[in-house]
Structure formats: C-alpha cells, structure tokens
Amino acid sequence: MTTVRPGLLRIEHVMGMPVIVDVRDEGVGAGPIDEVVSWLHRVDQMFSTYKDDSEVCRIDRGELVLLDAHPDVQWVLARCEALSRETGGYFDLRAGPDSTLDPSGLVKGWAVDGAAAILEAAGATNFAINAGGDIRLRGGALPDDRWRVGIQHPLERDRIAAVVETRDLAVATSGAYERGEHVFDPHTHRPPVGVLSVTIVGPDLATADAYATAAFAMGTRGAQWTATLDGYEGMTILGGGRVLLTQGFPAAG
Amino acid sequence: MRRALAATLGAATIALPTANAVAAVERSTATVAAPKKIVVTKKVTGPSVDADRWGTVQINVTVRKTTTTVKGVRKVSRKITDIGGTFSYHTDRSLYIMQQSLPQLRQQALQSLSANVSIVSGATYTSQAFIGSLQQALAMANKV
Numbered sequence A: 001m002t003t004v005r006p007g008l009l010r011i012e013h014v015m016g017m018p019v020i021v022d023v024r025d026e027g028v029g030a031g032p033i034d035e036v037v038s039w040l041h042r043v044d045q046m047f048s049t050y051k052d053d054s055e056v057c058r059i060d061r062g063e064l065v066l067l068d069a070h071p072d073v074q075w076v077l078a079r080c081e082a083l084s085r086e087t088g089g090y091f092d093l094r095a096g097p098d099s100t101l102d103p104s105g106l107v108k109g110w111a112v113d114g115a116a117a118i119l120e121a122a123g124a125t126n127f128a129i130n131a132g133g134d135i136r137l138r139g140g141a142l143p144d145d146r147w148r149v150g151i152q153h154p155l156e157r158d159r160i161a162a163v164v165e166t167r168d169l170a171v172a173t174s175g176a177y178e179r180g181e182h183v184f185d186p187h188t189h190r191p192p193v194g195v196l197s198v199t200i201v202g203p204d205l206a207t208a209d210a211y212a213t214a215a216f217a218m219g220t221r222g223a224q225w226t227a228t229l230d231g232y233e234g235m236t237i238l239g240g241g242r243v244l245l246t247q248g249f250p251a252a253g
Numbered sequence B: 001m002r003r004a005l006a007a008t009l010g011a012a013t014i015a016l017p018t019a020n021a022v023a024a025v026e027r028s029t030a031t032v033a034a035p036k037k038i039v040v041t042k043k044v045t046g047p048s049v050d051a052d053r054w055g056t057v058q059i060n061v062t063v064r065k066t067t068t069t070v071k072g073v074r075k076v077s078r079k080i081t082d083i084g085g086t087f088s089y090h091t092d093r094s095l096y097i098m099q100q101s102l103p104q105l106r107q108q109a110l111q112s113l114s115a116n117v118s119i120v121s122g123a124t125y126t127s128q129a130f131i132g133s134l135q136q137a138l139a140m141a142n143k144v
Helices: A030-047 A055-060 A071-086 A103-122 A205-216 A220-225 B015-025 B092-114 B125-141
Strands: A007-015 A018-022 A128-131 A134-136 A147-152 A160-164 A169-175 A196-200 A233-238 A243-245 B002-004 B036-045 B049-053 B055-070 B073-089 B119-120
Touching: A007 B049, A007 B125, A018 A030, A018 A103, A018 B049, A018 B125, A030 A055, A030 A071, A030 A103, A055 A071, A055 B092, A071 A103, A103 A134, A103 A169, A103 A205, A134 A147, A134 A205, A134 B119, A147 A169, A147 A196, A147 B002, A147 B092, A160 A169, A160 A196, A160 B092, A169 A205, A169 B119, A196 A205, A196 A220, A196 B055, A205 A220, A205 A233, A220 A233, B036 B073, B036 B125, B049 B125, B055 B092, B055 B125, B073 B092, B073 B125, B092 B125, B119 B125
Parallel strands: A147 B119
Antiparallel strands: A007 A018, A018 A128, A128 A134, A134 A169, A147 A160, A169 A196, A196 A233, A233 A243, B002 B073, B036 B055, B049 B055, B055 B073
C-alpha cells in the first residue's frame, strides 16, 4: 500500500543557488547525477560574472575576443542577442544599472536544459531539475504520473499562488523578491512597475526564462505580449493581485 | 552562528500522501486474529543547504511508521508528525531574515504538502534551500 518515493535526490550549491536534481527512475544510478553536477560546475566556471577568470568576465574586460571563446560561450551570447531582438530589447545582456556583460539570465536555463539532456541520454524519463526556482520537468513524480509545481505567491511568502500540473515542460518565474529587484527595464534602467511576477512554461527552460524576464521587464504590457508567444504559455500576476493566464496555461483546478 | 529552528517552527501534524493506508487495514473483520500493529517514531534530518548569502538551513522531519499485519499481509503507513531543524547565519541581518522567513516557509511547506506539490517556481533562494533540505528529509522519511 505504501507509496515509497523511488529514485535519487541530490542538492548541489552551484551558480550561486541550490540546484535540486530529483530523479524518480529506479536504476538510473548516481553516475548520471554526478555527471550533471560536474556539468553545472563547468558552466559556472565559464559563465560566472563573479569569477574574474571566467570567459564571460574576460570578454567583458576585452581580454578575450568572442571568436576565441569556447563554442558554448559563443552560442549562448549569440542566443542572447537573438532573444534580445525577439523581445524588443526587453531581454538584455546589459540590463543592469552598471551595464556589465551578464548572460546569467539565459545561462541558468541553458545549463539546466543541458543537464536534462544528460539525464535523458542515461535513460531517465521521470525527473525534475530545480535551479533556484526555475524548473525543467520530465515524465512524472513517480509514483504520481505527473509533476505538480507550486507558483510562489509574489507578496505572501507562506503561500503558493497557483499550481501547475504537467509532464514534459520547463517552468520559469520572474519577479521581485528577497534578492532585491533584480530585473530592470533595459530602456529605463529601473525596475518595472505594476507587475509582481510572470511565469512562463514551454519546451525549453533557457527560452522560458528569457521570456519570463522580458515579460516582467515590460511591466503591465507583458501579459499581452505573452499571449503572442509560439509554444509558450504565461501567467502574469499584476500589482492589484489580478492574475492573467494565456489560453493554454496548464493551471491545475 | 547556529540556532535551532524548533522554537520558531513548533510542532505540526502533516500527512504524507501515503497516510490513507491505515484506513484500509482497520476494516478487518472479527473473524480474523487481532491485527499485529507496530509503531515506530523516528527523526530524519535532511542535508544542510546554503540559503544564498543568508546562511544555511537544515530541516528534519519526525515520521511515525505504523506496520500492521493482518492474516500475514503486512501494511505500512507513514505520517509526518513534526518539522524542525537548525539554521546558521552570518550577521544580525541574516539572523533577522532567517527568523522572519522560516516560519513562513514552514507554513508554505505545509500548504505544498497538502496540495501534493514538491517543487515551487519563483521562490527565493532561502525558500529553495528550505525546500531542498525538506525534500531530502521527506525522501528519507519514506524509507524509515
């Protein structure tokens, strides 16, 4: 009768946040999870804006030209540029007040997408990777056949605002929380007004995360923009507590 | 500095999704031998997890495991009867943040458990540290 939770759970502090790797498949073993952890540390080493010797810091200081950078760094920076164009500049590499090169808004999701690929290659079909609240899901939370994800209430820390029920999806939320208002409107260099949080779900976490950041930075106009996205759905919580969902958003009843 | 959470958190009774197993066992009829029931209570502790720049959080849960044997069929149920833990902090500011946030996080954890939610999107890193340590403790509680 008892439903024992199968698989393995690992928590690793990397990229400045706790990353929770929750694999529910029996028989996948610790090997692929070790591989995920070392991948995340390699990404951190290359992309960290806090490590002076990271490729990103060296590029920002003009010590490394883009063409000599690691192919992953070139790819990520090019993807950032493409997303910046796609979002009308609201997802921006240099959005912060000090305008330093900071691709971390894309790197976290991209690193988790890579981690998911490692687990899938090892045969895992039921797992969740949670990087500081941005999540990539596959299959179900065995013995349950799907994952249930709480969306943080933006004003009350003791509550979840909604539940998303899903199988294969990425979930990213952008908002102004304990770390301070870390999303800025790149056009005004100030935090957006009138919006508390934006959650985007879709096939890959890097894109979902970038869209969530962009929609949040747009302020009250962001919700309308999320309705135009192809393959991604959004939930926007406005200042007055109003919640706006796009048509296909997988909110649980 | 390190402090116990117990005073902040207090005692709580929350059911794992498995708790209903008991009801099925209690339907046994008078014609069979009295069911054999063994109750074990154990405290399991999750790992210490970094909560961004505020410190670390380490959550423990108390699990009560009931094993009932009816006509040679063994049934096991587990119930979480308490959440506690310890946290560390670096400065007066981080002590304040921890003391403010942990009771709220415990409240959110209770809400999440009752809604069968194991992940929270968009929460702060302190929340994620709490959730991480709690998830590991719950996984261990399931194996008691």
